[in-house]
Amino acid sequence: MTIKNEEQQQQTNKLKYPKNLLSSGLDGEGNTYINIEDLWKKELEGKDNKMEDKWYKSADEYWKGVEATVDGMLGGLAQVSPIDVVASKVFIQDFIKGTDSRPPINLNLALDCGAGIGRVAKEFLLPIGFKNVDLVEQNKLFLDKAKSDNFKDDNRVENYYAVGLQDFTFEKKYDCIWIQWVIGHLHDLDFIEFLKKCMDSLTPNGIICIKDNCAKKRFIMDKEDNSVSRTEDHLKYLFDQAGCKLLKSMVQPNFPKELFPVLMFALERK
Numbered sequence: 001m002t003i004k005n006e007e008q009q010q011q012t013n014k015l016k017y018p019k020n021l022l023s024s025g026l027d028g029e030g031n032t033y034i035n036i037e038d039l040w041k042k043e044l045e046g047k048d049n050k051m052e053d054k055w056y057k058s059a060d061e062y063w064k065g066v067e068a069t070v071d072g073m074l075g076g077l078a079q080v081s082p083i084d085v086v087a088s089k090v091f092i093q094d095f096i097k098g099t100d101s102r103p104p105i106n107l108n109l110a111l112d113c114g115a116g117i118g119r120v121a122k123e124f125l126l127p128i129g130f131k132n133v134d135l136v137e138q139n140k141l142f143l144d145k146a147k148s149d150n151f152k153d154d155n156r157v158e159n160y161y162a163v164g165l166q167d168f169t170f171e172k173k174y175d176c177i178w179i180q181w182v183i184g185h186l187h188d189l190d191f192i193e194f195l196k197k198c199m200d201s202l203t204p205n206g207i208i209c210i211k212d213n214c215a216k217k218r219f220i221m222d223k224e225d226n227s228v229s230r231t232e233d234h235l236k237y238l239f240d241q242a243g244c245k246l247l248k249s250m251v252q253p254n255f256p257k258e259l260f261p262v263l264m265f266a267l268e269r270k
């Protein structure tokens with residue numbers, strides 16, 4: 001068991017995680033860590049390159065070996081895709097219709113982040129009425145497949161950005177930035193930086209939506225694909241650090257019980 005005391009933790013930390021250890025967790029091999037930064041450091045220690053580079057490169061290598069299909073995108077669980085889409089449509093309804101406290105979002109342009117082959121854009125963002133969608137995705141092979149297959153003869157997808165979210169430079173403003181099943185690939189500090197960039201790139205009434213697995217008690221690192229499932233509290237801490245206001249959250253219903261709970265969050269600038 002590898003647990004550093006809090007004093008050591010403070011020295012190695014750039015983020016001041018709350019005292020109740022919202023970020024404590026497991027590395028998938030039975031080791032417990034007080035904070036995620038320590039785990040990342042151990043995982044990558046002794047490497048010459050920046051630890052973030054190694055982390056992202058390994059994830060990229062993993063995804064390059066995954067088939068460019070819905071099944072590949074969803075870890076062999078293509079059957080959950082329609083259930084996922086139905087719940088996303090329910091979740092975003094309030095924002096499309098508007099509420100007493102919030103005018104409707106515009107449906108001009110959305111960004112699908114960690115888009116893979118464009119499943120979310122094709123099955124959800126375009127069908128709910130967005131006129132155009134851009135895709136940003138680290139693996140160019142997935143984007144090629146999106147272009148040649150999912151969006152063949154469909155020019156509603158304007159841009160295919162082949163770059164990791166940690167390096168993405170926004171060129172436009174979006175009415176909705178949808179980030180699904182990818183944020184676990186980002187290091188905590190990059191996650192915060194990315195959210196800040198997202199907030200700067202929203203249209204006046206735009207929203208950021210995050211949909212992802214949530215660990216129940218502690219973060220869990222998956223060393224196969226280099227991702228982390230964070231707890232809901234951990235995610236909320238990172239939203240707060242980025243200066244995001246949580247507008248709404250919802251648990252994905254009707255998923256197989258053996259899966260991690262999946263949560264949806266809508267955010268805007270505080």
Ligand SMILES: C[S@@+](CC[C@H](N)C(=O)[O-])C[C@H]1O[C@@H](n2cnc3c(N)ncnc32)[C@H](O)[C@@H]1O
Nearest residue numbers: 063073114116119138139164165180181182185
């Ligand atoms: C689980 S799949 C989800 C794909 C899509 N969001 C969906 O729900 O169908 C994760 C995707 O994130 C991409 N990815 C992994 N790390 C990334 C990063 N740092 N930046 C952008 N995309 C990344 C992978 O290549 C893969 O396409």
